[in-house]
Structures are given as structure tokens and as C-alpha cells.
Amino acid sequence: MLGKLMKYEWKATWKFILIANLMITVMTIMANVTVKLDFFSYEQPNVIQFIAIMVMMTYILSMFAMIIGVAIFLVYRFYTSTYSDQGYLLHTLPVDKHHIIIAKVLVSALWIILCEFIMYLSVIILVAANGEVFETLKDGMDSIISITISETATVRGFAVVMSLVAFLFSLFAKLLKVTACISLGQLSANHKLLVSILYYFGIYIVQQILGVIYLAFIAAINKNNSFYDMYGWESMLVSGIVYSVVFYLITWYVMDKKLNLE
Amino acid sequence: MAPIVQCMGLTKTYGRKIALNQIYLNMERSRIIGLLGPNGSGKTTLIKIMNGLLKPTAGEVLINGQRPGIDTKLRISYLPERTYLNPGMKVIEVIQYFQDFYPDFRMDRAYDMLSRLQIQPNERLKNLSKGTKEKVQLILVMSRDADLYILDEPIAGVDPASRDYILHTIVSNYNRNASILLSTHLISDVENILDDVVFIKYGSIVLQASAEQIRQNEQKSIDRFFREVFAC
Numbered sequence: 001m002l003g004k005l006m007k008y009e010w011k012a013t014w015k016f017i018l019i020a021n022l023m024i025t026v027m028t029i030m031a032n033v034t035v036k037l038d039f040f041s042y043e044q045p046n047v048i049q050f051i052a053i054m055v056m057m058t059y060i061l062s063m064f065a066m067i068i069g070v071a072i073f074l075v076y077r078f079y080t081s082t083y084s085d086q087g088y089l090l091h092t093l094p095v096d097k098h099h100i101i102i103a104k105v106l107v108s109a110l111w112i113i114l115c116e117f118i119m120y121l122s123v124i125i126l127v128a129a130n131g132e133v134f135e136t137l138k139d140g141m142d143s144i145i146s147i148t149i150s151e152t153a154t155v156r157g158f159a160v161v162m163s164l165v166a167f168l169f170s171l172f173a174k175l176l177k178v179t180a181c182i183s184l185g186q187l188s189a190n191h192k193l194l195v196s197i198l199y200y201f202g203i204y205i206v207q208q209i210l211g212v213i214y215l216a217f218i219a220a221i222n223k224n225n226s227f228y229d230m231y232g233w234e235s236m237l238v239s240g241i242v243y244s245v246v247f248y249l250i251t252w253y254v255m256d257k258k259l260n261l262e
Numbered sequence: 263m264a265p266i267v268q269c270m271g272l273t274k275t276y277g278r279k280i281a282l283n284q285i286y287l288n289m290e291r292s293r294i295i296g297l298l299g300p301n302g303s304g305k306t307t308l309i310k311i312m313n314g315l316l317k318p319t320a321g322e323v324l325i326n327g328q329r330p331g332i333d334t335k336l337r338i339s340y341l342p343e344r345t346y347l348n349p350g351m352k353v354i355e356v357i358q359y360f361q362d363f364y365p366d367f368r369m370d371r372a373y374d375m376l377s378r379l380q381i382q383p384n385e386r387l388k389n390l391s392k393g394t395k396e397k398v399q400l401i402l403v404m405s406r407d408a409d410l411y412i413l414d415e416p417i418a419g420v421d422p423a424s425r426d427y428i429l430h431t432i433v434s435n436y437n438r439n440a441s442i443l444l445s446t447h448l449i450s451d452v453e454n455i456l457d458d459v460v461f462i463k464y465g466s467i468v469l470q471a472s473a474e475q476i477r478q479n480e481q482k483s484i485d486r487f488f489r490e491v492f493a494c
Contacts, residue, residue: 004362011355012348081348088346092313093363094335189277261315 001095005103012081016073017111020066021118028122031059035129059126063119070115074108075178079193083186087261097256101248105175112171163233169240176247177203183254207243214239264327266291266410266441267312271321274307274465281307283465284321289441291409294433294455296473296484297445299462300492305445306343308462309414312443313340326409336365339408343415343445345395349388353381353398360402372405375431393420400428404435411442417451425451450485459484461491 038044039052080086082100090100127137181203185196214235267289274282282304289295297305310316312323314330325334347356353376360367376383379397387395396419403411416432417425425448433455436442446452459476461469468491469476473484480487 001363008359008362012350085344085346086348088315088342088344091315092335092338092340094332095363096332258317259315260317261310 001093002099002103005095005099006107009103009107013074013077013107013111017070017115020070021115023062024066024118024122027055027059027062028125030055031126032129035126063122066115066119070111074111074175075182078104078108078179079182082255083182083192083261091255091259091261097252101176101179101251101255105172105179108175109168109171112175159233162237166233166237166240169244170236171240173240173243173247176244176251180247180250180254183251186254186260187258211239263291264324265289266326267443268324268327269308269321270323272308272311272318272323273320274304274311274316275319281465282311282318285465285467287460287467287470289443289460290458291441292439293457294442294444295458295460296449296452296456297443297460297462298447298449298484298488300447303462304465305462306414307465309340309412309443309445312412313338337409339364339403339406339411341399341403341411341413341416343418345387345392345399347387347395347399350386352384352386353390354383356387356398356402357383360405364406366407368405368407371435372401375401375405375435379427393424396420397424397428400431404431407437407440409437409440411436411440412445413442414445415447416444417446417448422451429455449488450483453484456484461488463492 034040034052034055039048039055042049044052081090082104177200181196181199184199185192185194188195218235265288267287269285269287272282272285272287273280285308297308299305307316311318312325312330314335322329326337328334351359357369357372360372361369373383376398379401381390381394381398381401387398390398396416400413400416403413411432413432417428420428429452432442432444444452444456453473456473458472459469460467471479476484476487
């Protein structure tokens with residue numbers, strides 16, 4: 001049933017994601033053209049320079065619009081399909097609640113990874129349009145990598161893979177934090193969405209405090225190490241896994257044991 | 263064989279408000295049971311607990327001898343009192359959805375009812391009127407070979423001319439070994455198809471009897487009797 005749930009989650013969301021990514025693609029092409037044709041040059045007429053600035057501003061705004069739009073869309077999708085009228089259908093399907101949560105989180109994670117990939121690709125294409133900036137950025141990235149990751153190729157490869165795994169769990173933790181907060185909000189008799197938002201900020205503050213305590217603890221036992229050693233992929237992986245498990249269990253508990261659809 | 267539905271001390275409270283108060287109720291198999299009561303009497307709360315959409319505060323309900331869960335959902339076909347389909351989907355897509363998730367769904371039966379009600383399979387749900395959407399939901403629910411059909415206000419949103427057709431659809435499409443639990447306050451429209459009647463008031467069962475028994479004992483229609491019992 002997990003596969004079927006994922007199929008319908010995919011079908012219900014792909015159009016919005018496609019439109020968002022098409023918007024970024026169109027803006028990337030337009031911004032790329034303005035850079036390649038040197039529209040920003042002082043030698044160009046004022047109108048051309050103005051158009052170039054407007055295109056770049058729209059490009060940057062479209063990036064923010066995509067980040068915020070996709071986040072709101074996925075949160076809204078989870079809420080409406082799970083705890084509003086559509087929840088009547090979802091929760092009367094003969095499926096395991098674990099499968100419902102996993103299907104929604106996996107499809108959402110997939111969309112976020114795709115959107116982030118398209119965004120990074122867009123920035124790289126735009127930067128590459130201006131050769132000098134690209135070279136400078138490349139040198140900068142190389143030096144950052146050489147500082148943060150050990151010199152040998154094996155260790156470096158392992159660290160890159162583990163960083164990706166850590167990123168994945170960190171993404172799951174963020175998504176499950178949202179599902180947990182929306183689920184906890186449903187336990188309230190009134191103002192369920194508002195209560196969900198309050199839970200989100202409450203948990204955010206607790207996470208920040210725990211993060212500071214963790215850093216202080218690591219600093220105390222590793223006095224000679226640099227910041228990067230203290231806060232590398234290991235910390236991200238551990239916190240990602242721990243938070244994913246905690247938020248998953250909260251979501252599952254509310255959905256399976258405390259469901260109260262109005 | 264055990265009753266299809268057994269409620270044992272079923273209680274649901276919202277804060278201080280008691281929605282269901284110590285319900286003890288058995289519903290037999292192969293019967294059409296009317297769950298009748300005024301608005302706010304607890305009909306929908308009882309139905310939602312049977313479907314696992316609400317958790318009882320105390321007591322329990324058993325369907326086919328089991329607590330609400332995956333196994334009971336495989337055997338219950340439930341029509342809620344609200345539109346629960348994604349409005350962006352086409353009729354043909356929701357039929358496929360039901361086919362994918364319910365092994366007892368009969369696609370041919372669904373298409374037959376759609377054509378009789380002249381509903382286009384390629385129409386998007388958001389383009390349909392409220393009454394037509396309710397008809398689509400009823401078609402989906404009645405196209406399953408379930409043990410128990412739970413229909414919450416199935417005729418409330420449709421015009422009087424369509425009500426007879428919908429009741430006919432319900433009666434002619436359900437599996438004869440199954441039971442139907444039909445909640446409504448439009449009693450005169452449904453009383454001719456009911457085998458048993460349950461009256462619910464302020465979250466308590468005030469009467470459970472066969473429809474024939476009520477007519478004989480009270481010498482009046484169930485609608486008339488209901489109006490007397492629930493007179494304000």
C-alpha cells in the first residue's frame with residue numbers, strides 16, 4: 001500500500017512543483033541572457049540597464065517565491081489531506097498509519113531535493129555566464145573543502161557521502177517537525193492551526209537551546225579542536241536521526257492513537 | 263454469528279460536553295438500520311468512532327468482533343456527511359483510487375451507476391454541483407462489496423426528485439448478506455426501506471426496535487412516532 005499512497009501523493013503535488021520549477025527555469029534563461037549580452041554594462045542605454053536590473057530582481061524574487069511557495073504548498077497539502085475533510089477518506093483507507101506518514105514525507109523530501117537541485121543549478125548556470133566570478137567561486141569552494149575535509153581522497157569521499165546522508169536526515173527531521181506540529185495542533189479543541197504554529201516555534205526554541213548545550217559540551221571536551229571538527233557531518237547526522245525519530249513518533253502517535261477529526 | 267456492530271459502554275466527551283453517554287448497542291447482520299435523531303444528538307460521533315476517525319473517551323466498539331483498524335476498514339464502506347474527495351481529481355481518477363485501495367470495489371458497478379445518473383467520468387469534481395458530488399461519493403461507497411455500509415445523511419444534500427433514485431440505488435446495490443447503517447433526520451423519505459430503527463437523543467439510545475414492531479405497537483408511521491419522541 002505504501003507504493004499506492006506515494007503514487008497518489010505524487011499525483012496530487014507534481015503540477016505545482018512543475019510550475020514552480022518552470023518559473024525558475026524561465027527566469028534563469030532570462031537572467032543568463034542579460035549577463036551574456038552584457039546588459040549591465042555602463043555602455044548600454046539606461047533602458048537596457050533598467051531592464052537588466054528588473055530581470056535580476058525578478059530572478060531573485062522568484063527564488064524566494066519558490067522556496068516559500070513550495071514550503072507552504074507542502075504544509076498545506078499535508079494539513080488538508082490528513083486533518084481536514086479529505087482526512088475522512090485517508091483515514092478510512094485500509095492502510096497502516098506508518099505508510100501514510102512515510103509516503104507523505106518521502107514524496108515531500110523528493111520534491112524539496114529536486115527544487116534545491118534546480119535552484120543550485122540555476123545559480124551555477126548564472127555564475128558560469130560570468131567566467132571570472134565562476135573561477136573565483138570555484139577557488140573559494142576548493143579552499144573551503146580542503147579546510148573542512150581531510151586531505152586523503154578516501155576520507156574526503158567518505159565525508160562527502162556521510163554529509164549527504166546527514167543532509168537527508170536533517171531534511172526528514174524538518175519535514176517531520178512540521179507533521180508533528182500539525183498533528184499536535186489537532187489535539188487542541190480550538191484554533192488548531194494557530195496551536196500548530198505555536199508548537200513549531202516552541203520546538204524551534206527548544207532545539208536551539210539543545211544545540212547550544214551540545215556545542216558547549218563538545219567544546220568543553222575538545223578544547224583544541226576547530227569549529228569544523230566540532231560541528232561536522234557527525235553532529236548533523238546524529239541530530240537529524242534523533243529529531244526524525246522523535247517527530248515521527250509524535251506524528252504517528254497522534255494519528256494512530258489520538259485521531260479526532262471534526 | 264456475532265452482531266456486525268457491538269457498542270459496549272461507548273462514551274465520548276468534548277471537555278465537559280457529553281456527545282455519547284454509555285452506549286450499549288448491537289446491530290444485527292443483513293439488516294437496514296436507521297440511526298435516527300435530531301441534529302447534535304450524537305449520530306455522526308457514533309459513526310466516526312465506528313470508522314476510527316474519533317477515539318472514544320471510554321468503552322469500545324467492535325465491528326465484526328474487531329476494534330476499528332485496517333481489518334474493519336476493509337469491511338466497512340463509509341459515506342461521510344461531507345465531501346471528502348480531492349476537488350482537483352476527475353471522477354475517473356477517484357474510481358481508480360477506490361479500485362487501488364479497496365479489494366472489494368467493483369469498477370463495472372461504479373461505471374454503470376455513473377452512466378445511469380448521467381455523470382461524466384472525465385469531469386473534475388470541482389466542476390460538479392454539491393448534489394452531484396454527493397452522488398459520486400454514494401456511487402463509490404455502494405460499488406464496494408462490504409459487510410457494513412455506513413451512510414451518514416446520504417440524502418440530505420440532494421433534491422427530493424433524486425432521493426428516491428438514491429434510495430433505490432442503495433437498496434439495489436448492496437450485498438444482501440451485509441448491513442446498512444443509515445443516519446438521517448429525513449425519516450419520511452427512508453422509513454419504507456428500514457428493517458430496524460435506533461433513536462438517539464442527547465448522546466443516549468432511547469429506543470431500538472424493528473420498524474414493523476414500532477408500526478404495530480404505536481399504530482403510526484416511524485416519522486410520526488419520531489416527531490412525538492423528539493418534540494421540542
